[in-house]
Amino acid sequence: MGYLDEEVKRLQSIIDSIEGRVRDLETKQFGSSSKKTTDEIRMLLIGPPGAGKGTQAPKIKEKFNCCHLATGDMLRSQVAKKTTLGREAKKIMDQGGLVSDDIVIGMIKEELDNNPECKGGFILDGFPRTVPQAEGLDAMLKSRNQTLQHAVELQIDDALLVARITGRLVHPASGRSYHTAFNPPKVAMTDDITGEPLVQRSDDNAEALKKRLATYHKQTTPVVSYYKNTGIWKAVDASQEPGQVWNSLLAIFDNDKAKAEAAGSGILNKLAGRS
C-alpha cells in the first residue's frame, strides 16, 4: 500500500508538471492562456466611413464586457464641450481630414490606463488610422506585455457608403446611431431609449464624405497592409445586412476559440502519442 501511495503521488506530481508546461506553451502561442483568449478581447475594427464600425463595436463590447474606444466619439465629445481641442478638431473633422497622431494616441493611452472597463480588454473603433498610430498602439501594448488578437477590416465598396452616411442619425449623448431607411428609430428623429432628439453629424454630407473617403484610402489603407503583415488581419464583407456582419464577426471569434482549444489538445495528443 505504501508503495502504491508513493507511486500515485509521484505520478500526480508528473501530471501537475505536464499541465503547467502545457499552460506555458499555450501562453507562448497566444500571448495569454487559451481560456483568456476567449474571455478577454483586444481587437480593432478598420473600415471606411459608414462601414459599420460604430454599429458592430457596441455588440462586441457587450459580448466581451470590454471597453469600446471610438476616437471619433471622443473628439465629438470635445467639440460638444467647446474645449480648445474640440474647436480645432471640428474644423479638421468637417473637412474630412485627420486630427494629429499625438492627440489621438494620447487619448487612447489615457483610456487604456484609466478606464476600468478596459480591464476586460478593448475594441478600438476608428483607431489606428495611420501607420504611426498603429506603431504607437504597438508600443503601448508592448509596455503592458499585451498583444492584439484581431485587426478586422470591414470591406465595402465606396458607392454603398453615400446612402449610409447621408441617412445616419445619431443620439449625441450615447453615440447610438440609426438610419432613416436601414435602421429607423421607433419615433422619427427620436432616440428609442431616452426619447431625446436625434441629430445629423456635421460631417455626414456627400461633400465631406468624398474627402473622408479620400483620406481613408490615402492614410488608412496602409494600416490594413500593416496588419496583414502581422498575421492578425481578417476581412469581413460589410455590405451584408448588420446581422450577417455580426455573424461573420462571431465566426472569427469562434474560430479563434477553436484554434486555442485545438492547440491545447494538440500538445496533449503529442504527449499521448509518445507513450
Ligand code: AP5
Ligand atoms: P469617426 O467618428 O471615426 O467616423 P468614420 O470613421 O468616418 O466612421 P463613421 O462613424 O462615419 O462610420 P462607421 O463605420 O462607424 O459607421 P456606422 O456603424 O455608424 O471619425 C470622425 C472624424 O474624427 C474623422 O473624419 C477624423 O477627422 C477624426 N478622427 C477620428 N478618429 C481619428 C484618428 N484615429 N486619427 C485622426 N483623426 C481621427 O454606420 C453608418 C450608417 O450606416 C448608420 O446609419 C448605420 O445604421 C448604417 N449601417 C451600419 N451597418 C449597416 C449595414 N450592414 N447595412 C445597412 N446599414 C448599415
